[in-house]
Structure formats: structure tokens, C-alpha cells
Amino acid sequence: SQQGEEDPQALSIQEGENATMNCSYKTSINNLQWYRQNSGRGLVHLILIRSNEREKHSGRLRVTLDTSKKSSSLLITASRAADTASYFCATDGRNTGGFKTIFGAGTRLFVKA
């Protein structure tokens, strides 16, 4: 069962531009996480936002969470070629005991130098 769905599936921008990726989910959550995956590698955790938080920052990353709309967005400002990767949102449902984190299919970001 796919809880989080990212949009768009793919995004191509120029270096220096901002990149925005969205995630929608279906059921109530305890928290939502964003991960990055470079080609053929494991995932790297970027940021976790809890259900009682609305916005969180980490360096060039800004994450928002709207629980009424069941959606989140990840903004990468002043993108760099090194930001080229796939980005996944991951949610845990309130009824999963906190153990099951469900990943979306990801957004592929390509930053052109």
C-alpha cells in the first residue's frame, strides 16, 4: 500500500533555481520524512517533520506540512548539480505502531550545470 505519493515524478531545472517537490498521503500520520537517493545507492535521511509542526528548515531545505490537506512539500533553494538525485517522502501511519514507514515512488530531480 502506497501512502505517500510524490509529484512531479520528474523535474529538470537549471543550477541556481529552486526545486519544489510535493507529497500527498492518505491516512493520519505521526510524522513525515524526506530522503534523498543518489543513483544506485542507499537512501540518505534529509529531514523529519512531526504532525504538530508546520514548517522545518535544514540548510537549503525547507519542508512544510499541511495535515488538513494531507500534503507536504520539499523546497531546495539555490540548487546545485550535486542535488541531482531521487527524493522520497515517507510516512508512518498512526495505526502501524510506529514501526512501518511507507515510502512513495519518488521524484527524480535533475539539476543542469
Added chain:
Amino acid sequence: DVKVTQSSRYLVKRTGEKVFLECVQDMDHENMFWYRQDPGLGLRLIYFSYDVKMKEKGDIPEGYSVSREKKERFSLILESASTNQTSMYLCASSLGLAGVSYEQYFGPGTRLTVT
């Protein structure tokens, strides 16, 4: 730094073979996870473990089993490999506290091809 290692980056096996994928973490994490990743499908949870000798089925456990005899090691077993198990397999670990999710730390992945 948390380190999660997987026994192989690439593996090629024949149909019907028994396959072991090993995962080791060095941060004393309670939770460990096995996912498979296929294009367009994201990560799908196969099994997870929240303690030694404890395991829970994920979303796609059929054709797989797991073993966790020591806290740092979580093994995924394909009893009789089939071509539809060709995939990227990712192991992860996290702290564990019932009802609370923590960030997961991932290994580099094992790309398994079954011919």
C-alpha cells in the same frame, strides 16, 4: 557516523538457489528493515525486526524469510530464488521506541539478478 553495511553490492544467482543477504549495523539500533526497490514502485517493505529474534511481515513477505540472531545483524533469505525477485534490496536500521518513528539509516543496497 552510523554505518549500515550489506554483504554484497551485486549478486547474480540462478533460479531455485537459496540466497542470503546480510546486513550489519554498528549503532546498537533496535529496529532493522529489509526493503526492495523497483522502478516506479518506490521502496516496499519486506520484513522488519524490532528486537533480537523478533520479526514482523511487511507488505511483500511472500518468498522471503528473515533471521535476527544478534542485534547488529539482520539477514534476508530467499528460499528458492525466482526471476521476479530480481531487484535492488535495501537494508535499514533505526532507533526503536514503540509508537515513535525515527530516521532510518540505509545500507548501499544489493542489486540481485536471478537468471
